[in-house]
Amino acid sequence: AGESVLVVGLGGVGLSVVQGARLVGASEVIVVDPSPPKLELARTMGATDVLEAGGALAKQVRALTDGRGVDHAFDCVGLAQTIRDSWSSTRRGGHTTIVGIGSKEQQVTFSALELFHFARTLSGCVYGGADPRVLMPRILEHAAAGELDLAALISGTTDLDGIDKAFTDMEAGIGVRFLVVP
Structure with missing residues (x-):
């Protein structure tokens, strides 16, 4: 509760992440998508800030978070660029979850120094990472x-x-x- 969240990609999964973030008490939910109707729908579901895709995402997110970055980023697209942008938008020690299904051709690179310096974590998530029966x-x-x-x-x-x-x-x-x- 009280943490900041970035959601990149507002299909059914991304919009569900927006609602989940609101449900667990996120204080700030920033969303990114190229579709203005989806951005507006996300706002009705609890998004506090909307960004149209295509800009310098990490810079825009930092402007909205007093230079800090978000606590949690969810990439619901699965492209190398959106994963990288999501990662770069998190704070030092922040976490990025990859929900979007990428292809083997989508290669994301990080320098060893960057991994050490920012102490961020990155994980994949399949079906919400939970037991559907529960x-x-x-x-x-x-x-x-x-x-x-x-x-x-x-x-x-x-x-x-x-x-x-x-x-x-x-x-x-x-x-x-x-x-x-x-």
Whole structure:
């Protein structure tokens, strides 16, 4: 509670991280995405600051945190540049979690001196890093209590014939998630 969080990438996972950060009491939730509608949706879910992707992220984050950087960064994209930007946006001793699935071609480099000097940590996260049998009931309890807005993550519905278009839309940054109703 009371810590600062950066979320890079506002698909369904990133927006869920925003809600989770708010739920555990983060004092500051900074979000980054190229889509203005997703930035606005993140604000309704608890983001305190929104940044449109494309700028010097670490510099922008430090300007919002009095030069310090955030306590926790979550990269929900998985590209080398977004991972690097997330890492560089954390404070000395901060932690970056990679949630976005990258490819083997996406290589991220750090100097040995940088790793030593900043004392930051970096980890990957698969399915929230938790046991779904334990986590899902807790998520549903929070949703039932009105503490999580799962409905806001659904941008629309489609039948089986519309799946390709739904994926094309999501890849283009249109909508968050689509529910398939056969």
